[in-house]
Amino acid sequence: VVLMDRGMPKMDGITCARKIMEKNPEAKIIIVSGYEEIGPNGIDESVKQLIKGYITKPCGMGELSQAISRALST
Numbered sequence: 001v002v003l004m005d006r007g008m009p010k011m012d013g014i015t016c017a018r019k020i021m022e023k024n025p026e027a028k029i030i031i032v033s034g035y036e037e038i039g040p041n042g043i044d045e046s047v048k049q050l051i052k053g054y055i056t057k058p059c060g061m062g063e064l065s066q067a068i069s070r071a072l073s074t
Contacts (some may be wrong), residue, residue, distance in 0.1 A: 006033035
């Protein structure tokens with residue numbers, strides 16, 4: 001499971017998720033962001049198909065645990 005922020009220095013989380021999936025299509029990526037999924041620039045359908053979850057910060061341990069559990073079960 002890869003937990004990553006949507007906004008990162010040098011490479012954004014969406015680009016990074018695409019690169020990870022090129023290397024390992026079995027990766028379970030969860031994006032954690034201060035932006036809603038439909039926030040600035042949104043997330044297109046091709047990215048939604050790559051990732052296993054999207055969590056908006058701040059998030060609690062319960063929400064994070066559930067997202068990880070869902071990602072591992074897919």
